[in-house]
Amino acid sequence: MTSRILLIDDTPATIEAIAATLRQEGYKVSVATSGEQGLDVLERFRPDLILLDVMMPGMDGFETCARIKAAPEWAEIPVVFLTARGDPDDIVHGFEAGAVDYVSKPFNAHELLARVRTHLTLDQLYRENQRLLLNVLPAPIAEKLKKQTGIIADRYDDVSVLFGDLVGFTPLSATLSPTDLLELLNRVFSGFDLLASQRGLEKIKTIGDAYMVAGGLPEPRPGHLALMAELALDMQASMAPFKAKYDGLSLRIGLHVGSAIAGVIGIRKFIYDVWGDTVNTASRLESHGIPGRVQVSDTVYERLRTRFDFEPRGVVDLKGKGPMMTYLLIGARG
Numbered sequence: 001m002t003s004r005i006l007l008i009d010d011t012p013a014t015i016e017a018i019a020a021t022l023r024q025e026g027y028k029v030s031v032a033t034s035g036e037q038g039l040d041v042l043e044r045f046r047p048d049l050i051l052l053d054v055m056m057p058g059m060d061g062f063e064t065c066a067r068i069k070a071a072p073e074w075a076e077i078p079v080v081f082l083t084a085r086g087d088p089d090d091i092v093h094g095f096e097a098g099a100v101d102y103v104s105k106p107f108n109a110h111e112l113l114a115r116v117r118t119h120l121t122l123d124q125l126y127r128e129n130q131r132l133l134l135n136v137l138p139a140p141i142a143e144k145l146k147k148q149t150g151i152i153a154d155r156y157d158d159v160s161v162l163f164g165d166l167v168g169f170t171p172l173s174a175t176l177s178p179t180d181l182l183e184l185l186n187r188v189f190s191g192f193d194l195l196a197s198q199r200g201l202e203k204i205k206t207i208g209d210a211y212m213v214a215g216g217l218p219e220p221r222p223g224h225l226a227l228m229a230e231l232a233l234d235m236q237a238s239m240a241p242f243k244a245k246y247d248g249l250s251l252r253i254g255l256h257v258g259s260a261i262a263g264v265i266g267i268r269k270f271i272y273d274v275w276g277d278t279v280n281t282a283s284r285l286e287s288h289g290i291p292g293r294v295q296v297s298d299t300v301y302e303r304l305r306t307r308f309d310f311e312p313r314g315v316v317d318l319k320g321k322g323p324m325m326t327y328l329l330i331g332a333r334g
Contacts, residue, residue, distance in 0.1 A: 003028070009051070014053070018051065048078075051080050052081055062093055065094070080119060101115055154263060162254070163212055185209065189211060192211055192235055195235060199231055201227060204273060235251060235253065252292070254286030255296045255329070260278045281324075287319070308330070
């Protein structure tokens with residue numbers, strides 16, 4: 001993929017020389033001749049790197065850089081100052097404004113290209129690390145983890161928790177090759193991931209052939225329980241092609257709502273997890289459920305009965321919880 005570089009400088013000869021050097025190396029270059037114009041170009045060009053002069057009419061380079069770094073959508077774009085002002089105080093000012101490098105004019109073209117390549121590579125590595133981190137943790141938790149050390153934990157008064165388990169997966173594992181087995185599991189769970197993401201619900205983890213989702217965290221969200229009920233129904237519907245192909249394979253789901261604690265513990269291989277009685281109850285509703293159905297607690301039923309249809313299952317003795325009136329979720333009304 002071609003990297004995009006924005007050059008902000010008011011000297012025509014400098015613009016021509018730098019732009020030609022960068023384009024010869026295969027970079028896509030856009031030019032602005034003032035700080036104000038540079039901010040305008042940012043909206044349309046979305047560069048991977050900015051080369052910025054200091055001495056320009058109107059808004060100087062230091063103020064331009066500070067404005068760029070103050071905008072959340074631009075803050076992570078690396079800025080390299082390229083200027084004739086090489087006093088130590090100017091260099092310090094440049095870094096304080098948010099630049100990642102400071103190159104004094106006159107510059108060597110080979111050195112400039114080396115610095116450009118280095119900062120583009122570092123930025124790509126940073127973005128890849130960000131992507132991997134966000135695959136493990138919710139974005140608000142990832143931001144917290146960057147700013148603080150130790151345990152990250154929050155109490156939530158209203159959280160929905162869903163557990164799903166693939167019934168018939170264990171005997172199936174004796175008939176499929178390891179590659180085919182994991183491919184099946186990946187296809188099923190990837191489908192669940194997409195369904196949860198579409199509703200803004202948080203996948204917590206997979207445990208073997210079990211799948212866990214939570215709603216209403218890490219940021220409180222109205223309506224999360226109804227969204228979770230929709231997710232449960234769609235998860236069951238998504239199993240149709242797999243049930244047709246693999247005899248005996250089905251999905252058992254349990255859903256409960258209540259208070260919980262969520263956070264990150266440990267220093268290695270950490271994950272965002274949820275704890276509390278709500279989690280335990282949802283897990284028991286799943287394990288004592290019916291294959292191909294969604295079993296919910298009476299609390300879920302009371303909150304959703306005007307929006308969804310349910311079938312009373314009766315009192316079920318949940319291990320470690322005792323007798324509980326449960327219901328089977330049928331579908332949304334209307």
